Amino acid sequence: MIYDVLIGPFAEFEFMRRALAGVLTLALGGAPVGVFLMLRRMSLVGDAMAHAILPGAAVGFLLSGLNLIAMTVGGLIAGFAVAILAGLVARVTELKEDASLAAFYLFSLALGVTIVSIRGTNIDLLHVLFGNVLALDDQTLLAIAVNATVTMVVLALIYRPLVMECVDPLFLRSVSRAGAPAHIAFMALVVINLVNGFHALGTLLAVGLMVLPAGIARFWARDISSMMVIAVLSAIVSGYAGLVLSFFTKVPPGPAIILVAAFVYLVSLLLGPVSGLLRQLFPAPHLEA
Amino acid sequence: MGALTFHDVTLGYDRHPAVHHLSGDVASGALLAVVGPNGAGKSTLFRGIVGMLKPLAGTISLSGANARDIAYLPQVADIDRSFPISVFDFVSMGLTRRTGLFGGIGRKERDSVERALGAVGLTGFEARTIGTLSGGQMQRMLFARLLLQDARIVVLDEPFNAIDAKTSADLLDLVRRWHAEGRTVLAALHDMDLVRATFPDALLLAREPVAWGKTAEVLTADNLAMARRMCEAFDEGAAACVVDAPSSARAA
Numbered sequence: 001m002i003y004d005v006l007i008g009p010f011a012e013f014e015f016m017r018r019a020l021a022g023v024l025t026l027a028l029g030g031a032p033v034g035v036f037l038m039l040r041r042m043s044l045v046g047d048a049m050a051h052a053i054l055p056g057a058a059v060g061f062l063l064s065g066l067n068l069i070a071m072t073v074g075g076l077i078a079g080f081a082v083a084i085l086a087g088l089v090a091r092v093t094e095l096k097e098d099a100s101l102a103a104f105y106l107f108s109l110a111l112g113v114t115i116v117s118i119r120g121t122n123i124d125l126l127h128v129l130f131g132n133v134l135a136l137d138d139q140t141l142l143a144i145a146v147n148a149t150v151t152m153v154v155l156a157l158i159y160r161p162l163v164m165e166c167v168d169p170l171f172l173r174s175v176s177r178a179g180a181p182a183h184i185a186f187m188a189l190v191v192i193n194l195v196n197g198f199h200a201l202g203t204l205l206a207v208g209l210m211v212l213p214a215g216i217a218r219f220w221a222r223d224i225s226s227m228m229v230i231a232v233l234s235a236i237v238s239g240y241a242g243l244v245l246s247f248f249t250k251v252p253p254g255p256a257i258i259l260v261a262a263f264v265y266l267v268s269l270l271l272g273p274v275s276g277l278l279r280q281l282f283p284a285p286h287l288e289a
Numbered sequence: 290m291g292a293l294t295f296h297d298v299t300l301g302y303d304r305h306p307a308v309h310h311l312s313g314d315v316a317s318g319a320l321l322a323v324v325g326p327n328g329a330g331k332s333t334l335f336r337g338i339v340g341m342l343k344p345l346a347g348t349i350s351l352s353g354a355n356a357r358d359i360a361y362l363p364q365v366a367d368i369d370r371s372f373p374i375s376v377f378d379f380v381s382m383g384l385t386r387r388t389g390l391f392g393g394i395g396r397k398e399r400d401s402v403e404r405a406l407g408a409v410g411l412t413g414f415e416a417r418t419i420g421t422l423s424g425g426q427m428q429r430m431l432f433a434r435l436l437l438q439d440a441r442i443v444v445l446d447e448p449f450n451a452i453d454a455k456t457s458a459d460l461l462d463l464v465r466r467w468h469a470e471g472r473t474v475l476a477a478l479h480d481m482d483l484v485r486a487t488f489p490d491a492l493l494l495a496r497e498p499v500a501w502g503k504t505a506e507v508l509t510a511d512n513l514a515m516a517r518r519m520c521e522a523f524d525e526g527a528a529a530c531v532v533d534a535p536s537s538a539r540a541a
Binding site: 163168169178223 | 361
């Protein structure tokens with residue numbers, strides 16, 4: 001019985017195994033990036049960037065139909081263009097990063113929806129908006145795996161300047177030139193992982209497996225390394241449980257995964273030892289010193 | 290040959306000068322107080338020295354040193370205190386020039402971090418996250434990081450603001466130690482008694498240099514009154530500056 005529910009679907013169906021592999025890979029790359037997004041107060045920036053990749057993916061779709069590689073490349077180009085333009089405008093002018101990003105991503109999202117609706121059917125639009133983790137082919141799985149590997153290597157390389165730029169940007173500027181390159185590399189990682197999530201979860205939910213696990217981790221850990229571990233674990237658990245939920249119900253897999261992650265988030269919000277609500281309502285007695 | 294030489298330097302924002310026509314020389318190993326009313330241009334001058342602000346005119350030469358080799362304590366630190374980082378890790382940032390961005394932190398580096406924490410009286414705080422520190426402990430931690438930077442030139446922008454007497458005294462001891470080690474130290478300060486007691490040299494700024502030299506000769510009642518008068522307001526319609534003869538005579 002338990003076997004039938006927890007393992008059966010994956011033993012029996014290849015598309016479920018592919019979906020699981022895709023979700024696990026997604027979690028490994030996306031969740032640590034999500035932790036940095038949260039710590040830099042950029043969680044919503046991730047969401048905006050997810051919309052910004054749409055026109056690129058849509059152009060790829062126009063040129064070669066539902067070809068995932070073409071959509072990946074298009075998404076990467078659009079995402080990088082918006083990230084770099086927004087970053088440049090913020091560094092060169094008085095406009096802050098959030099405002100300049102909002103302008104570019106709105107433009108990008110409108111362009112993307114326009115392109116898809118001119119040429120595509122409603123089903124195509126649904127695929128673009130919500131993704132389809134049950135239809136990952138070999139090429140796409142490979143692309144997701146490569147992206148996740150690149151993410152982990154690059155994150156390891158820029159880890160120190162990235163942490164320094166989060167905690168004390170003025171100091172980093174005073175001792176090193178690495179701040180701006182690290183920031184750009186980080187934005188590139190955000191784009192890469194959004195394109196990854198785009199295939200499985202679509203443009204609307206792509207950021208879900210990055211931001212929600214990071215939020216979960218904040219309630220359980222006080223230092224950044226444990227946060228990243230917990231974020232990856234909770235992303236993996238949400239992905240797996242979401243696939244199982246979707247297999248036995250009518251919930252589509254993308255929303256199912258995000259719903260599970262959101263549920264874990266709510267539980268963490270209540271029970272988490274670091275500033276969780278229950279801990280705040282019923283604080284332990286204060287100490288002597 | 291000074292550690293730091295200003296050649297007719299004008300620093301400012303949006304073409305409006307905040308420090309006007311400064312020329313002069315900070316001797317290597319000097320302990321220089323930069324004094325002046327709020328808005329006199331002290332912070333602007335320091336930003337120029339560490340290379341964060343490009344002069345509108347003139348040059349600042351560091352006699353071969355790189356601006357990134359200056360240890361700089363800004364007045365308003367842009368530190369995210371909610372970031373989950375321990376005091377130990379934060380202070381080890383001071384090793385960046387030595388270890389680079391990828392170099393490991395081994396036994397030797399750990400020992401020097403411990404020594405720096407000990408020197409500022411924060412032994413035992415290693416594992417605390419920075420958000421749990423008080424204002425004074427925070428300033429001690431920043432000084433520990435400055436210690437680790439091991440820089441020839443140290444620039445401190447109002448280091449003792451909102452700091453209690455005990456902490457100021459402890460940190461001032463570090464400043465004296467740097468001076469004894471032959472480092473060049475510049476500090477922006479408001480406490481004239483402290484300047485007179487500790488700093489051999491002073492630069493009185495009021496958007497342009499009022500006086501520069503031995504502290505006793507700089508901090509006279511006349512000079513201080515003149516500095517207060519000279520801090521005129523930012524003029525939206527100011528004309529382009531035509532003064533070609535710099536005020537170096539006064540600033541020498």
